[in-house]
Amino acid sequence: MGGFFNSIKHLSGILLLISLVVFLLFSSVFVFAKGGGGGSGGSGSSAGGSGPYFMNIKCEDNGKLSFDKKPKLEAVDVENLDDETLDRNVPGTWEGFHFSTDEAVMVKPGKFVIRDPDGDREFTCPGLVFSCRLAKIKIDSCEKSGGNVSASFSLFNASPEYLEFQFKKPDKRVLKHRKESKSPELKELKVEPVDGKYVLSVPLAADVESLQLSIPSCVGQYYVYSSIPCGKAGGEMQRESVGNELKCGGYMAIEDRVKCRLSLREDQEDEYENFYPEECKATPNDWKKCLETYKAVQSCWRFPGGNARISCVQKQLKLGEIKGEKKKCQQMQPGEKGKCVSELNEKVHSLVKFRLYNLEEEAEELMEKGMLTLEQVSAFVVKMEQGKLKYNQAKNNRDRKVILAQAKDDWKSLMAAMET
Structure with missing residues (x-):
């Protein structure tokens, strides 16, 4: 009672x-x-009011093209003014009167024009520098031996400087290492090219369960990351899990999981x-x-x-x-x-x-x-x-x-x- x-x-x-x-x-x-x-309420009319318009053309270094156009174009035809090639019906999506392509569509640098019966519009592109759509990460192994952790991985259409390295500890705490910031435990982490791949090495006194490689600028886009358990050297080979399988829920850090979902x-x-x-x-x-x-x-x-x-x-x-x-x-x-x-x-x-x-x-x-x-x-x-x-x-x-x-x-x- x-x-x-x-x-x-x-x-x-x-x-x-x-x-x-x-x-x-x-x-x-x-x-x-x-x-x-x-x-x-006032922002809804900022794209040009109720009359026709063609504005805000933007071509980014990730190869993405976007603009606002009313009325919509039946087909987006883009001509390269430098080599006079014409790309008809460029693939993309319309949200209201806003058009945008996927990344890596506008690859070449130079001057371009969108053909429009009501008046063509010229613009310039910087050329493709980096695209999350094309980037790929593959981890081959992660091994622990004598207080050290080593891993082998491959990168496609990306550079190691874009990466964030994360290690999950048994208590679920995540150690992070990226260009801008580093967990103290990972301050001696090194990445070196070896035979067309990359080898990571770091002395770690604390035990770690798994390794995750990701590109922070790609969080929420194309799931460009990969994870693998870290086993004892010479032990059973561990299987890699890629972002396309894990989706947003597979990111180690809550900050990445939330940003991905948003x-x-x-x-x-x-x-x-x-x-x-x-x-x-x-x-x-x-x-x-x-x-x-x-x-x-x-x-x-x-x-x-x-x-x-x-x-x-x-x-x-x-x-x-x-x-x-x-x-x-x-x-x-x-x-x-x-x-x-x-x-x-x-x-x-x-x-x-x-x-x-x-x-x-x-x-x-x-x-x-x-x-x-x-x-x-x-x-x-x-x-x-x-x-x-x-x-x-x-x-x-x-x-x-x-x-x-x-x-x-x-x-x-x-x-x-x-x-x-």
Whole structure:
């Protein structure tokens, strides 16, 4: 009986926590995001208004061509003015009146012209320098011996200076090495060309489980990365896993996984590996139940932010009015009360964490409107995901309140960045 009353006491604290969440988070979304949303209305007409236009031609050193054109061209014909060759019906996609090609389409440098019955448009291309679409990484081996780790790998259409090297330790901590920054443990890492391949070597006192090679600028594009377990020298050969198999969920670092998901094209967003939430990834013993909860609330995003969205979530969680649910538990037989309270606590906590999830979605919507950058939203989402993990590990409501208060401050900082 004492356990039950402790549960009821805990539930009363949860009710207080819910009130705090509503005040700290949900109201903040509408104080800040509402103003931000209003500001987006003017940007829709910036591409040239209601009349015809042909503007913003951009040819990048990754071989990508883009422009804004109204009315649309039936076929995008591009002529090279230097050698007078004509490329008819250049492949690409239209989003509204914005046209863009894939990478590595415009390879040659020089002057070009897009043929248009209403007036041709000239532009210049720098020539292809580097394209994630063409880059490929292949790891042959990763071996540990006498406090040293060595690996052999091949690179195609890329240079080692583009790479980030990551080692995962048994405690799941990730050591990183790239041109701009290095974990202290990897400061002596060396990469040398040997017989058409590359050999990595680094003295490592700490044990490592696996190696991952990636190109940071390609995260979210074409899955240009590869991973392999690091075994003992002379042991069984380990199998490489490539990015196309692992998708966004295979990146070692949460920052890369989040940025990858945020960068997905619409035709990729339904892939199972891309929907694996960080919270579920951190609960390997109960990941199926966790995933079911996340999938259940996906339909609620069709509602605008507000009571309608929250009501939808409560319905999907099978959570009625919380005080009424608590009263039902109190009226049950002693043998059923504990289970009822436990299930109610779990649903309430899921609703609380949905508030953080909702902030992520609000930030992503602002990014899609061009009001926040991918980097800003990625950093914010990482903080929210880490907040949910800390929330699950919290021992009491006091700690949970600190986590939620930090989420509020992070949201305020994000909105302040949008207004500068």
